[in-house]
Amino acid sequence: MSKKQTxxxxxxxxxxxxxxxxxxxxxxxxxxxVITFCEEPRVAYxxxxxxxxxxxxxxxxxSMVEExxxxxxxxxxxxxxxxxxxxxKEKTVLSKKGISISYDKLVLATGSFPxxxxxxxxxxxxxxxxxxIEDLEAITSAAKTxxxxxxxxxxxxxxxxxxxxxxxxLKTNVIQFSPRLMSAQLDDGGAKMLANKIExxxxxxxxxxxxxxxxxxxxxxxxxxxxxxxxLETDLIVFSTGIxxxxxxxxxxxxxxGTRGGIAINNQCKTSDPDVYAIGECAVWNxxxxxxxxxxxxMGRTVISDLSGEVASFTGADMSTxxxxxxxxxxxxxxxxxxxxxxxxxxxxxxxxxxxxxxVVSENGKKLLGAVLVGEASGYGTLLQYCLNEIDLPxxxxxxxxPHRSDESVGLGxxxxxxTAQICSCFDVTKGQICSAIESxxxxxxxxxxxxxAATGCGGCLPLLKSVLDSELESAxxxxxxxxxxxxxxxxxDLYNIVxxxxxxxxxxxxxHHGSGRGCEICRQAVGSILASYWNEYVLEKNxxxxxxxxxxxxxxxQKDGTYSVVPRMTGGEVSPDMLIxxxxxxxxxxxxxxxxxxxxIDMFGARVDQLPLIWKELxxxxxxxxxxxxxxxxTVKSCVGSTWCRYGADDSISLAVALENRYKGxxxxxxxxxxxxxxxxxxxxxxxxxxxxxxxxxxxxLYVCGNGGMKPRHGDLFATNLDKETLIKxxxxxxxxxVRSADRMQRTSIWMENMxxxxxxxxxxxxxxxxxxxxxxxxxxxxxIDTYQCxxxxxxxxxxxLKRFRHFVNSDKHDQNVVFVxxxxxxxxxxxxxQKHLKIAEEV
Numbered sequence: 083m084s085k086k087q088t089x090x091x092x093x094x095x096x097x098x099x100x101x102x103x104x105x106x107x108x109x110x111x112x113x114x115x116v117i118t119f120c121e122e123p124r125v126a127y128x129x130x131x132x133x134x135x136x137x138x139x140x141x142x143x144x145s146m147v148e149e150x151x152x153x154x155x156x157x158x159x160x161x162x163x164x165x166x167x168x169x170x171k172e173k174t175v176l177s178k179k180g181i182s183i184s185y186d187k188l189v190l191a192t193g194s195f196p197x198x199x200x201x202x203x204x205x206x207x208x209x210x211x212x213x214x215i216e217d218l219e220a221i222t223s224a225a226k227t228x229x230x231x232x233x234x235x236x237x238x239x240x241x242x243x244x245x246x247x248x249x250x251x252l253k254t255n256v257i258q259f260s261p262r263l264m265s266a267q268l269d270d271g272g273a274k275m276l277a278n279k280i281e282x283x284x285x286x287x288x289x290x291x292x293x294x295x296x297x298x299x300x301x302x303x304x305x306x307x308x309x310x311x312x313x314l315e316t317d318l319i320v321f322s323t324g325i326x327x328x329x330x331x332x333x334x335x336x337x338x339x340g341t342r343g344g345i346a347i348n349n350q351c352k353t354s355d356p357d358v359y360a361i362g363e364c365a366v367w368n369x370x371x372x373x374x375x376x377x378x379x380x381m382g383r384t385v386i387s388d389l390s391g392e393v394a395s396f397t398g399a400d401m402s403t404x405x406x407x408x409x410x411x412x413x414x415x416x417x418x419x420x421x422x423x424x425x426x427x428x429x430x431x432x433x434x435x436x437x438x439x440x441x442v443v444s445e446n447g448k449k450l451l452g453a454v455l456v457g458e459a460s461g462y463g464t465l466l467q468y469c470l471n472e473i474d475l476p477x478x479x480x481x482x483x484x485p486h487r488s489d490e491s492v493g494l495g496x497x498x499x500x501x502t503a504q505i506c507s508c509f510d511v512t513k514g515q516i517c518s519a520i521e522s523x524x525x526x527x528x529x530x531x532x533x534x535x536a537a538t539g540c541g542g543c544l545p546l547l548k549s550v551l552d553s554e555l556e557s558a559x560x561x562x563x564x565x566x567x568x569x570x571x572x573x574x575x576d577l578y579n580i581v582x583x584x585x586x587x588x589x590x591x592x593x594x595h596h597g598s599g600r601g602c603e604i605c606r607q608a609v610g611s612i613l614a615s616y617w618n619e620y621v622l623e624k625n626x627x628x629x630x631x632x633x634x635x636x637x638x639x640x641q642k643d644g645t646y647s648v649v650p651r652m653t654g655g656e657v658s659p660d661m662l663i664x665x666x667x668x669x670x671x672x673x674x675x676x677x678x679x680x681x682x683x684i685d686m687f688g689a690r691v692d693q694l695p696l697i698w699k700e701l702x703x704x705x706x707x708x709x710x711x712x713x714x715x716x717x718t719v720k721s722c723v724g725s726t727w728c729r730y731g732a733d734d735s736i737s738l739a740v741a742l743e744n745r746y747k748g749x750x751x752x753x754x755x756x757x758x759x760x761x762x763x764x765x766x767x768x769x770x771x772x773x774x775x776x777x778x779x780x781x782x783x784x785l786y787v788c789g790n791g792g793m794k795p796r797h798g799d800l801f802a803t804n805l806d807k808e809t810l811i812k813x814x815x816x817x818x819x820x821x822v823r824s825a826d827r828m829q830r831t832s833i834w835m836e837n838m839x840x841x842x843x844x845x846x847x848x849x850x851x852x853x854x855x856x857x858x859x860x861x862x863x864x865x866x867x868i869d870t871y872q873c874x875x876x877x878x879x880x881x882x883x884x885l886k887r888f889r890h891f892v893n894s895d896k897h898d899q900n901v902v903f904v905x906x907x908x909x910x911x912x913x914x915x916x917x918q919k920h921l922k923i924a925e926e927v
Contacts, residue, residue, distance in 0.1 A: 087186035089114040097362030097378035098191035099126030168335040194325035194363035203296030225250040228317035236263040240322035267414035272454040275438035282644030340366030349395040411459035416452035433642035439483035463546040508539025614750035633712035650706035654739030655682025664704035681718030698875035707873035719743035724761025733778035735761035788835035
């Protein structure tokens with residue numbers, strides 16, 4: 083038996099550890115005695131998820147290393163010891179602790195360090211970087227005595243750092259040297275939309291700011307002096323202005339470096355010394371440094387192939403990325419800036435919904451070169467496949483980003499992808515490999531992730547991975563998995579039952595006992611809805627707030643310019659003159675745009691986040707309460723005037739509408755719910771197009787269920803006729819609670835009905851005939867919701883600690899300069915980009 087060669091790996095970050103894991107899974111694992119140096123006091127952890135440390139996750143939670151990994155694989159680990167010198171001639175490595183190791187092959191995975199601009203004062207107290215857990219511990223400590231924090235740098239990591247400071251309770255600013263955020267990934271339109279959304283969350287974005295120096299502050303610990311003459315007082319400063327490769331050990335031993343630093347490598351990731359490799363952010367290939375982990379993982383796989391004697395090359399990497407920044411979906415694919423000669427651009431911008439999409443296609447319109455998605459990125463997987471696999475685009479490429487034209491199908495199903503299509507770019511997993519794993523018995527997402535590593539990196543490929551799995555199982559005649567997500571092997575309905583049976587009140591308890599991992603945006607929001615609908619607790623409690631979306635977090639609807647709309651409840655559309663006057667006074671005082679909605683309420687637009695509690699207070703004092711327009715809950719009960727005023731009215735529709743709205747207000751559900759009550763069959767309230775519709779007849783009330791308007795209108799089904807009021811309400815109680823318990827995530831009542839086996843007849847058998855013997859429980863649950871109702875606005879303003887998140891965008895009394903209104907028809911509206919430009923010029927003049 084030949085003697086094992088010694089393989090030394092310097093660096094145990096994400097790339098270094100993944101290299102070790104891949105090596106131990108390869109056929110050459112027994113050919114090498116492996117030794118690794120880890121400079122930090124702990125083994126590799128997931129830096130991509132660093133912000134979770136501020137949400138209570140520990141270093142152990144973020145660890146990438148399974149317990150016993152080094153011992154099981156006979157890897158010698160030198161923890162807390164930095165490799166300092168390399169002797170290329172003698173082929174030895176010497177560590178800071180004096181340990182000398184002879185090697186046959188050497189892999190450098192030393193990573194990078196955060197670049198701090200050479201600004202006078204950058205070493206002042208509370209001037210920090212955001213890179214390691216130790217950095218986060220220092221930031222947490224400094225934040226305890228700080229009120230204002232500022233991040234220098236508006237890239238990916240800078241925006242994550244800003245979210246971290248905000249989570250620590252600081253008023254937060256992002257200082258960006260360039261005119262736009264994420265300048266490497268986003269074009270002007272995408273960056274502007276992202277900035278609007280980030281500012282809407284209470285973070286102030288200051289672009290075009292060149293910091294000249296940092297001095298002692300007057301009100302805060304530090305003051306930043308900018309080249310344009312402006313100043314910013316701040317207690318804490320975090321630098322996130324890019325990275326620089328850690329190449330000092332290579333520089334000292336004489337390895338060739340790139341023009342701007344970094345350890346130069348060839349296509350096999352070999353350095354200028356054939357026995358030394360470099361991977362990850364310390365390496366420079368073709369004068370390019372890759373700042374994402376996926377290219378580093380690819381380099382590591384290339385090294386393993388080269389060590390195995392296989393032909394393999396690293397020839398660059400796809401830098402596409404999809405992530406959620408402060409709750410905002412952002413994605414960038416390929417040539418997002420349209421630098422390719424002859425490139426054509428399609429753009430879609432929906433300022434009302436806060437969505438921006440851009441496609442960059444080839445000159446002949448056949449191939450996708452790049453894309454930008456902000457605010458809504460569900461199409462990322464499809465677009466990435468078009469780009470990576472050079473699949474011909476549909477006849478109308480813009481259909482990929484526009485709202486669908488009628489029933490036109492533009493999605494790229496997994497069936498259309500070739501076996502060579504790359505599904506997971508982090509670990510270079512193809513569709514063919516996934517299909518082979520499925521044929522070998524991997525029938526779940528968890529099994530596929532374990533076998534192939536697909537979706538275990540950034541997770542962006544998870545929807546496509548599930549699509550491939552579902553397609554393959556369906557083709558084989560095997561039932562498709564209906565799990566809510568990878569973290570719960572249960573449907574939403576299963577989880578609801580678990581919550582009820584086991585009296586579970588928090589997401590952490592549920593995932594600890596019935597799930598795995600840390601959860602995702604799908605399961606967290608779904609469970610948040612389940613807990614709210616069953617227990618009906620205040621949604622902004624500490625245990626629940628992280629489960630809410632942006633609108634629920636601020637109890638208001640965020641608009642395209644980052645301001646919010648306020649919709650007080652007007653039961654049944656009824657409002658007194660005094661209350662109307664109060665609304666007018668509030669709107670006038672805070673300069674809000676007002677409009678009567680289709681749900682017979684008055685919506686007030688243009689409120690800043692810091693104004694929300696003040697507005698709520700005045701509305702509550704006038705007799706109003708939250709209209710829950712921001713939640714997946716009962717919205718409105720629309721009504722006509724009925725027999726009270728109308729000569730055709732068969733019954734008192736107004737009184738019934740008011741009673742129904744007061745009964746079901748605050749009920750959380752899988753999706754929004756709308757009611758209407760018409761006083762006669764002339765149907766002025768349009769009850770048959772609502773989730774719950776009631777129409778008066780001479781003999782009683784007719785009940786319609788599961789209708790809706792919107793993109794795909796559905797006429798409600800006639801459920802029961804000639805009901806008295808008591809029976810009507812009893813049936814509605816049962817229907818609503820059964821829907822809340824059994825519907826899928828984000829499923830309207832119309833789709834719920836269409837997907838229900840047995841349909842309307844089955845629902846009647848449960849509600850009217852009590853087929854499942856659960857009607858008493860359904861009614862009891864509804865009574866609990868009624869008994870525990872609270873106006874969330876009132877609960878918020880009554881507790882000072884709840885008001886901390888409702889802060890102004892900037893650390894002064896000045897308004898956000900990016901929120902600009904113009905007057906039209908006697909009211910304000912957001913200024914468009916051209917109007918803002920003219921206003922700015924006029925102001926400068």
